[in-house]
Amino acid sequence: MTTQVDTEDKPSPAKGEVYITKERCKGCSFCVAFCPTNALGMTKKMNAKGYNLPELTAPEKCNGCDLCGLYCPDFAIFGVRRKKPEKKGEQA
Amino acid sequence: MKADPSAVATGVHFIDGDEACAEGAIAAGCRFVAGYPITPSTEVVEHIARRFPKIGGMFIQMEDEIASSICIQGAVWAGCKSMTVTSGPGFSLMMEHVGLAAITETPCVFVNVQRGGPSTGLPTLPGQADVMQARWGSHGDYEIIALAPSTPQECFDHIITAFNLAEKYRVPVFFMMDECVGHMLGKVRIPAADRIEIAERKFTTRKPGEYLPFKVYEGDQPEMVKAGMGHNIHVTGLTHDERGYPAMNAEAQDRLITRLCRKILDHTDEIAMYEEDGIDGSDVTIVSYGITSRVAARAVELARAQGIKVGLLRLITLWPFSDRLIQDVASKTKSLIVAEMNMGQMVLEVERAVHGKVPVHLMGSAGGAIIEPEAILARIKEVAS
Amino acid sequence: MTTKPVNPVEPLLRMDRIPHIWCPGCGIGTSVNCFARAIEKADIPHDKLHVVSGIGCTGRVAGYVNLDSFHTTHGRAIPFATGLALARPEAKVVVYSGDGDMFAIGGNHFIHAARRNVDLTVICVNNLTYGMTGGQVTPTTPLSAKASTMPYGNFEDTFNLPNLAEACGAVFVARWTVFHVRQLVRSMTKALQRKGFTFIEIIAPCPTLYQRRNKLGDGAATLKYYKEKSIIKNGASTAEAGLGFQSEIVVGEFVERERPTFTENYAARMKEVLGASFVPYEGPK
Incomplete structure (x- = not known):
């Protein structure tokens, strides 16, 4: 099964980015509470089950450390480090 | 297939029913036994403990009968033919895992050398009062097979039958001895290995992705599998669907339990000896x-x-x-x-x-x-x- | 075209069973994240890794991991795993279950498997309660904490799990909370790579049934408590690892030692006594 990721977040100069699968989220806010750079915030937005969703509220702060991915008990979010754009010979 | 000649104690022996049972299990291809000492069945596991290190078997004396009766099922899912052995109070403790073996269709053998009960009852004296427990001991509806030998020779012969039936029907099989048969000495003729027919466990040949572990493709039984074949099986004591996934509703219950009962009851006359x-x-x-x-x-x-x-x-x-x-x-x-x-x-x-x-x-x-x-x-x- | 990255936990999961049944703020899923990363780091092929669970909320882990996995009976994951591990020595068998399952109904099995040093990695998610059945007292519920069967507060002393595991012979003993995700990944990796009986206790919230009944806030509040009140003491004496109600939590890797496993002891003894007539067990025929 393919991952359903929601990538509404615009590309940014940040070192990392997060992917959120909204329908899996149960709104526990672990990702927000323990994001080391405070890049994530809880929102008033809800998913179909009525859980409040987190969002990358300060995308420029995300360093892609994936602590949100480690904490998320619902497998609904994870972070990745962006590849450095200046690097030559990027993988096709 | 035929029994393993390097393990079968071919010859004429003067042994008791317990020892004959142990030798029969070895001939049947049993290579994993877990047990707990209890009179009058102890001699079976004592004999296994002596014999197994010489024939590549694995015996473990567990901490109790509850553990023994599920330890063997772990070994079955590793691919082994396995049994546990007990009497009286130990049999009562095993009932939980009779149900597990029944619902997970785990082929295994439970030997019960019956003594007088209830409770501690008569540890050294015979009884035949566990036959209904063998049938109904675990909660819920299920079917099992139970055999009752009457001589040491039959302890040898029919424990092999018990293993063969367990494989054929994917069901726990009870070997209902009693203290007299277990401790009675008698002539036991153990044939040459090539004269002993044993059931081979038939593992699925379907490829991962094309196999469901609890789906019946042909006949009455799902195709057997073991850990490490790449199928990423899930085995649960919960009511489950053909994938082995929990399915907790009346329809799934009806489908599974009906099949578990029918796969035995529809063959009653074939099984009857x-x-x-x-x-x-x-x-x-x-x-x-x-x-x-x-x-x-x-x-x-x-x-x-x-x-x-x-x-x-x-x-x-x-x-x-x-x-x-x-x-x-x-x-x-x-x-x-x-x-x-x-x-x-x-x-x-x-x-x-x-x-x-x-x-x-x-x-x-x-x-x-x-x-x-x-x-x-x-x-x-x-x-x- | 760039491919979307995949959540690193997903290769371990049966995605056709997600979302799972665990409550919002439950710590079990967090432990599974760590487990997935540890498997990756330990570099164990998936067909040589099996998970066995008992019954209860943590017992459902076996149903979500995409490995050969076994959801057994209440308290009996360890003896099932013992049979599986002894009969299939080439595999790594992990027991993943909860505190009630493993230390109340299953306590006898735990102590004996540790004593025998069966080659098992035992992971206990300790949420201090029976979640699935509605919040009853377990052997780890702290003194004075309320449970549905301790409505006036628990008056029974508790097990100190690392201390118990060490006393019984475990060769590796660690405790973390679900706040300590990176440390947990490291300890799980070590445990998976080690031979013998390895034990990891993971303290986790049960917001629905433990935290709420004891007015301790939600899951996130509990993780904040873990952050504030945990003291990392690698190599600490497990005797110091007892837990009280909302007390400090000593975490770390406490025990690392060598002991021959059940299988090694078996082979050594038989070789010594039986010599050439010993036929080692080499898997099912």
């Missing part, structure tokens, strides 16, 4: 099993010497219970006496199957000593008169 002697036209037929059937045979001799027409039906398969067999017997005799070392267990099945066609009497006992042939003879005379 018995011996009959002089039933046709008899005034009385004794129905018996295990050690009591040998006593009954003597009583039948004594009765015939006195001119009474007596038949004998010796059940080897106790469960599934063959109604057809009993009904057939009932049509050829005028009355039935069920002789068993309990207060009346299999007699209930016989009465149910006979359904009032002929009178059914009980020759029971509370256990602790075998029923004397003279006592059965007296009952025969009473019923025949």
Whole structure:
């Protein structure tokens, strides 16, 4: 099964980015509470089950450390480090 | 397939039923045994503990019978033929995992060398009062197979049958010995390995992604699998679907439980093993099993010497219970006496199957000593008169 | 075209069973994240890794991991795993279950498997309660904490799990909370790579049944408590690892030692006594 990721977040100069699968989220806010750079915030937005969703509220702060991915008990979010754009010979 | 010649103790031996049972299990290909000491079954695991390191088997004495009865199932899912051995109170402790083996369709063998109960009861003396427990001991609806040997030779021969049936039907099989049969010494002839037919576990040949572990592709059983074949199986004691995933609703329950029962009940007559002697036209037929059937045979001799027409039906398969067999017997005799070392267990099945066609009497006992042939003879005379 | 990255936990999961049944703020899923990363780091092929669970909320882990996995009976994951591990020595068998399952009904099995040093990695998610059945007292519920069967507060002393595991013979003993995700990944990796009976206790919230009944806030509040009140003491004496109600939590890797496993002891003894007539067990025939 393919991952359903929601990538509404615009590309940014940040070192990392997060992917959120909204329908899996149960709104526990672990990702927000323990994001080391405070890049994530809880929102008033809800998913179909009525859980409040987190969002990358300060995308420029995300360093892609994936602590949100480690904490998320619902497998609904994870972070990745962006590849450095200046690097030559990027993988096709 | 044939038994492994490097493990089979071919020859003529003078051994007890417990040891014969252990040798039979070895011949059947059992290479994993978990047990816990309990009289009068201990000699089985003691013999296994001596023999297994010399034939590549793995024996472990677990911390209790609850552990033993599930440890063997872990080994089955690793691909082994496995058994556990117990008596009385240990059998009670194992009931939880009889249910697990039934719902997960784990082929394995439970040996019960029966003693007098309930509770600690009579550790060193015989009984046959666990036969209903073998059938109904775990909660819920399920079917099992149970065999009752009556001699050390049968302990050898039929424990092999027990393993073969476990594989064929993917079901826990009970080997219902008793203290007398277990401790009785007798001549046991162990054939050459190439004369011993054993069931090979047939693992699925389907590829990962094309196989569901609890789907019946052909016949009545799902195809067997083991850990490490790449199928990423899930095995659960919860009611499950063909994928093995929990499915907790009435439809899934109906589908699974009906199949678990039908896969045994539809083969009752194939599974039924018995011996009959002089039933046709008899005034009385004794129905018996295990050690009591040998006593009954003597009583039948004594009765015939006195001119009474007596038949004998010796059940080897106790469960599934063959109604057809009993009904057939009932049509050829005028009355039935069920002789068993309990207060009346299999007699209930016989009465149910006979359904009032002929009178059914009980020759029971509370256990602790075998029923004397003279006592059965007296009952025969009473019923025949 | 760039491919979307995959959540690193997903290769371990049966995605056709997600979302799972665990409550919002439950710590079990967090432990599974760590487990997935540890498997990756330990570099164990998936066909040689099996998970066995008992019954209860943590017992459902076996149903979510995409490995050969076994959801057994209440308290009996360890003896099932013992059979599986002894009969299939080439595999790594992990027992993943909860505190009630493993230390109340299953306590006897735990102590004996540790004593025998069966080659098992035992992971206990300790949420201090029976979640699935509605919040009853377990052997780890702290003194004075309320449970549905301790409505006036628990008055029974508790097990100190690392201390118990060490006393019984475990060769590796660690405790973390679900706040300590990176440390947990490291300890799980070590445990998976080690031979013998390895034990990891993971303290986790049960917001629905433990935290709420004891007015301790939600899952996130509990993780904040873990952050504030945990003291990392690698190599600490497990005797110091007892837990009280909302007390400090000593976490770390406490025990690392060598002991021959059940299988090694078996082979050594048989070789010594039986010599050439010993035929080692080499898997099912």
